[in-house]
Amino acid sequence: MAVQEVLKALGSWEVKLQPSTPRDVLDALDYFGHVAIVPGRLDPQQYGDNLLTAARYVGVLRTRTIGDDGRTNAPQDDLSVGGVGMAMWLGDEDNKGAVYENAVVAASATFADTINMLLPASGAYPVTVGTVYPVAGQYTGRHQYETPREAITYVCDTMSTTSVPVSWRVNGDGTLDAGPDSSLFVTNPTCVITTKAAGEDMSLRALPGSIDVTRDVEDYSTRVVLLAEGEGASIATGAADISPATPYKDIHGNPIKLTRLVSESDTATANASVRAQLALSQFTSTRNALTLSTADYDVHGSFQVGDRVWVYDPDSGLVDTTTEIQFRGLRINPIKLQVTEANWSITKGFTVAYRAGDGTWIDLTQYVEFETDGTSTVTVGDFSRQLTSTSSEPVGSRPNADTSIPGVPTLIEPFVGSAYLDSRGVTRARVVLSWNAPNNTDGSTIRDGDHYEIRYAVDTDMIYPASWASVAQIRWQDMQIWRQPFAAPTAKWQTMVAPWDSTTAQLQDLSPGIGYDVQIRAVDKAGNRGAWSGTTTFVASTDNIPPSTPAPPSVAGSRIAVQVTHQLGKSSGGTFNLESDLDHLEVHVSYEPTFTPDATTLMGKVAATAGMMQAQIPVVHTVQVEETSARYVRVVAVDRTGNKSGPSDAATATALLIDDAHISDLTVSKVTAGTINADWVVGARIKTADSGPRVELNSAGVQAYNAAGTQTVNIASADGSVAIVGQLMSGTAGRRLIINPTAGLTPEIRLYATTGSNYAFIQGFDNTGTPSATSGIQITTAPGGSGVFSTVAMDETTATFGRFTTSPSDSIYHARGGFAAADDAGIRTAWYSNAIANYGGSFWATSDQAEVGWFGPDTTKWNSVTFNQDGWVKFYGKLQAQSWAIGNVQIIPSAANTPTSVSVTGLNVVGDTFYAFAQARTSVPGTQVTGVGTASPSSSGLTIWLTRTNTTTTTIDYFLVGWI
Template identity: 70%
Template sequence: MAVQEVLKALGSWQIKLKSGTPRDVLDALDYFGHVAIIPGRLDPLQYGDNLLTTARYVGVVRTKTIGDDGRTNAPMDDLTVGGVGMAMWLGDEDNKGSVYENAVEPASATFADTINMLLPASGAGAVTAGTIYPVAGLYTGRHQYESPRTAITYVCDTMSTDSVPVSWRVNGDGTLDAGPDEDLFVTEPTCVLMAVGSGEDMTMRALPSSMDVTRDVEDYTTRVVLLAEGEGTTIATGSADITPATGYKDIHGNPLNMTRLVSESGTETANATTRAQLALNQYTSTRNALTLSTADYDVHGTFQVGDRVWVYDPDAGLIDTSTEITFRGQRINPLKLQVTEANWAVTAGYTVAYRAGDGTWTDLTQYIEFETDTTSTVTVGDFSRQLTNSSTEPIGSRPNSDTSVPGVPTFVEPFLGAAYLDDRGFTRARVILSWNAPNNVDGSTVLDGDHYDIRYAIDTDMIYPATWAACSQIRWEDMQIWAQPFAAPDNQWQYMTVAWDHTTAELLDLSPGIGYDVQIRGVDTTGNTGAWSATTTFVATSDNIPPSTPAPPSVAGSRIALQITHELGKSSGGTFNLESDLDHLEVHVDYEPTFTPSDSTLKGKVPANAGMIQAQIPVVYTVQVEETSARYVRVIAVDKAGNKSGPSDSASATALLIDDAHISDLTVSKVTAGTITASWVMAGEIKTADTGARARISADGYELYNSAGTRTLFADADTGDVSIIGQLVSGTSGKRMEINPTATFLPEIRFYPDSGSNFAYINAVSSGSDSNIGVNGSAYDPGDGIDVFARCFLTSGTSELALVREDTQARRGPYVRLTSSVFFAGWNSNGSDGGFYSADSNKGRVGWNPNDTTHGQYFDFVSDRTRHVGRWADFIAADTNDGLFTGSVSPTSGASSYSASFGPTMLTQMLPLVSVRDDIVHQQAITASDDTGFTITISPAAHTDWAVYFWCFRI
């Protein structure tokens, strides 16, 4: 169970689930969902998609394994989930994804415009633009039939310079950041990796580790000739030479000449020289790679993949005399290198959550088998050599189809392995496979390698050791052949995929001491698959981890025996926390408290296993040793593989007792002191007294009485009914509930949702023979100094939901009231009505202040008409958003037209309805109308004083 992060590559991850994980959780883990790994403990349901940006790692689910763990008898208890990093959404190892079927052709475009053009169209891809930082220069190119990951990497490489490298990353929320490394990563190191020494300085941290340093000149190049677009004699070329000239010489003393040919048929002529220089930059110095492994710290928070760190190891040649820093008072000359890969374990303390495609979250933390091995592996400097090839095409003629087939990779043996304890306390094994990258079957170098397929399974040909004690557990007919009574289970192959830029892989959760078969093959980018390698068999590391030292036992002694009790706890503290692969305890007895256990002190072996630990069943064992003087007992824990713990501290007998195993009958007429502990006591009744305050248990039930002899509690054994006199309280503080807390409002139930003094309550009151109920919230101040509370009041004739004052219980704001004849909802504050809605069997009414006969404004809706009570708005006081207003004006006598202005400019045009009052009849017309006013023209001209009446409707 580990996470592998790789700069600008897919990487991988895998987590193991506990057996017994609920089926609904397993069903929820669907392919192409996402798993987030977050430091600390958080609730995914509370934080939701915020976890995508706070997570240390977000991966895509691509594999699920449901198998059988050979350690247990439970079926389908080997559950793993795995996948790759978020870079997959730009294109996976097969370059599947949002492939450009139509050409994307940036022409003299800025870096930001180019990246946005190459991102999948909206709704067609899982990656959107995040922060795109500016990069100097313009880009021209053509991209078709390739994935966004390939194209964006090409653009970033092309626009990089020695002083300003350009890169990209996909964030956990599916956004892409791209731009100069100084904007994406830490380029001014705050961490130094040293072979010797560690600690903290004011601005620097040094990490302790074991280092593997690799330096070589296998790829060293002095000149690059790049073959760009075109065929035959029309191939465009670009070239770049190392500057200044190399100091290396050939055997005759001539300057070293190492020319490399690179083929990129998709590169345009204008970019050929830039791409040639980019290719040359990869090979102008020694290849430096530093792999560090540590179990003493977690590199998270110190640096991440892509950051630069200082590396200093003079013995390995990792120094740079042009650079000088001071660390803890010492001047050193470190080399600045980039962190390119990181492998780290998912251990307890992380939150692991799954996000489905519909955005719902599932917390997996409680179902994860976390790793106890905290070793982290970090690669600083270069990638594996395969990643440094800038071309994926053969040199020379360019065929239309890729016919090269990868050869067979060669495993490098022996494999490295170790045993570890999983989250359940069982011993498991891990192994690191290593191999050499192959050539193509025709002997040419693999330039288009994509990934490796690895498959492994339990080796069924190996003869596994078995003791007669183990054989005694099965029937004779269940055994295999005489030479091999136990045959390994014949499991199917399990598969894993490793990117071509890796030559190691880690297999986890293997059975200790069991043989495994493993094979590997190579696959190139066009899907050409090489042959599987010959089967290599290895044996997983045996269980060599002894159990923890157990705690001292509890011992009771008698004249005839010692009784030992052990709660299967560790000497460091706790009970029932020994490892789950425990098999039995050895019991040793001697006369000295510090004796050394041996065969002569061994008095017995008592079974102790995972079932007893899970069920919390203590070990109880009787040793037939007569105690005539002080005896001391020590126990040793032994696991299933025979590993023994150190002996516990000694414990001596606590009393001269006769244990019940040696008493055949016991009659007691009176017990005057001590404590009786037994499961066999049967009596007619048990009581603390005959009168006064007392408790009584009988066949009738359980009873409590006060000092006056009144029964205050009775739990009826026959019916289960319980009657209580007094308060019922679920707690004395914090979240709690109280029934009948006081005599003020009875009956009453109070609810305290937190540790404060505020509470909500339900109480019942009577009105004559009626029973009424109220549901009340706690009081609060809405801001004007008058406390209010929410109340739902239900009576036989009226129901009301309202905010009321705490002092007078008068309405204080909105309320809803229902009676047998009317529904009413409105606003009332200290007796003053506001807006309202009401309905009865005769009418519906809506408006404002129905009780004010002078200023009330409302509509009545009845079966045959609608009635408005109140006044319409006058145009003199019109507002810009009024939908309807009316008015009248008296124009100049004898005029033939009149223009009315609304005052404000209305939001939209108004439609006026106009009539004219005069002592003669006129023909009239509205000759102009907009959102500021209207004009009316009459014929003939006005005779006397005249008036214009109008209504205006806004459209």
């Protein structure tokens, strides 16, 4: 369980979980979530996404392991999760990612503009631009079909120099920082890796541990030639030579020459020399690689991946005489190298938290099995070697474009063909083509052949034979010419592909006996297509496959005929399973059970097609044979081409009395019978009697008559109209509908419920209460338990609606509850107790006035309001309103001739504007009572003032009015 950080690469991480980890926690750890490893103990729920920036490491979850470590009896006790670093979001190890499918083109763009073009702020990329530091120079290039990691690395490498290397990093919060190394990493080392001593010295820290050092010149080069864009003679190139000259000599004492070829087909011509110099800078010195294994696991406080450190090991040659530093009182000459990789353990003291895709956090610290071994491994490499780790493609021959054209293959005749039955049982044809492989048109051998293309279509020039039987199916004027009665079918080319290493191909699903045109051409791997060969015509194999032997038929015999029924099944078993190209059955009859069918025994042909088999319609055929002895019947299946099957086994039939099954046509002048069974009967007129009650069916329709001969029912065949006289019922009990239930003059429709005898009805209505002359319509519900029902009645003068009861004494409707009546004079709505004269609340409106009020049994309490068309309003009865208040108060003047006031409150008068009036009860106004007034009228009350010549108690009447 460790974390491996690699400069500008994915790296890896793994966290081992305890076997007791809850299942819901394991299920919540979904792929492509993020795991943050933070120094110290923090609550993920409290800090949330702040952990992404505070974490020492943030990784992407890609693997989950649930297994058995084999050390205990507990099942599934080996639990772990793992993945890679945040650089994966720019592109993984397989170069999968947000690939640029549309080209991103930079023309003389700054470094910052180029990075923003590669990672626009549109939200289409999982990594967004963080801080981009300025880099000198401009960039021109085109990026397509590559991941952002490849493109950004290419841009950084191209704009790097030896003195100012350029790099990038992806932060834990999914942002990208890019720019000079001095802006991204520590380039002035604060850490020394040495074998001499460890400890602290001022601003420097030395790490203890074991050191492995490797130096080599395996990649050493003195010149680089870079092959850029283009191909063949148009390849753009760039070159760079080592400077100063190499100090190494060959065996003859000459400076060594080690030229490296680098291929970058996506590099533009303008960048070729820069990229060549960049590639050379990787290989102009020895490769210095150092691995430090230290128990001081928290090296994060000393440096990070990408930072520079001092490395001093004179015994291994890691010395730079141009550099001198003081460390613990000694002058040393270390070499400055970049940390390219760090591998460290996850031990106690870290917080491990998981961030789901929806931004929620889960604390995993309590479930983690922490490492006890705190050893960390740090790898550092040569400065320029690691800085400019450019990626290039293998150097190829970059040949000129393939312009060779394949020649024309030669078809070898004759072709081999045969007929076959397809999965549907239809006869089809196949043919095997063969050909000789061609050379190129220039005579050279084809070495890059890819495939052959074969196309074929129905030939339109052949003479197709036609029989008189087939010609008989069309009209004489529909024929083409005497030699070619039917037009040849036209069709488009059909194409198939054959591999290059094959010289044969099979064409299938061809129509038997039909001519076909075929052509072939060759195609090489560069997509160069040769010319089509000349047209070769062949005729597909004719249908020579006979149908299967049919099963024996079912036979019924009579004195005059034999009826043959066949289920279109094979003799091997089954029904409706003969071949789909079946055309008809031949019926053969003889007196011998083992007879051989021939022209003398053929008694008929009956159609039998694939459609009948799909619809499972049996063949039924009647053979006229006037014999009474036993006869044997065999059938032969014939397909559309005329191929005949073997005969079926014989079925026997003996003549019997002529029964229903054998009467296909009967003409008689009279039939006397008790019963006639028939699917249909054709007659001019069918009736039950000539007079009296009867029913008659004729061309005019269906009629019914009563005993008097009066028509009661008429269903007209011309327009479907129906006339019925009398009662019409939808049922005899339960839920039903009855039309005209009585012989009364008023038409009526009764609607019965599922149970009970109560019913609602719709009937003609008249005001007299007797069924005389109907002038209106009435709709009435069934009565409730109290005998009250609802009624709507309308005639030419009045419309009423309300609740009613029927008086037992006079059978007249009496209003009981709400009631409304309207006529030409006006409209009245009221509540009635049980009679017209005994009602409560009422509204009455005419053309010139409206009245609303209460008119109950106690006439002394009647009250109403009448509104007249002349504009006056008449109140009858006691009057009370919320918009006014009337009352009185008593005032005792405080002194003679001194105004004294009293406030009246709690009146709650409704209104927007308020007016007040006051009057003193006095017999000496003007002499002793010299003044009465009001002030501050409002909804709640008013203030009343009194002035008199003495201090006598005075009663004041007031009136407060609220107005809108």
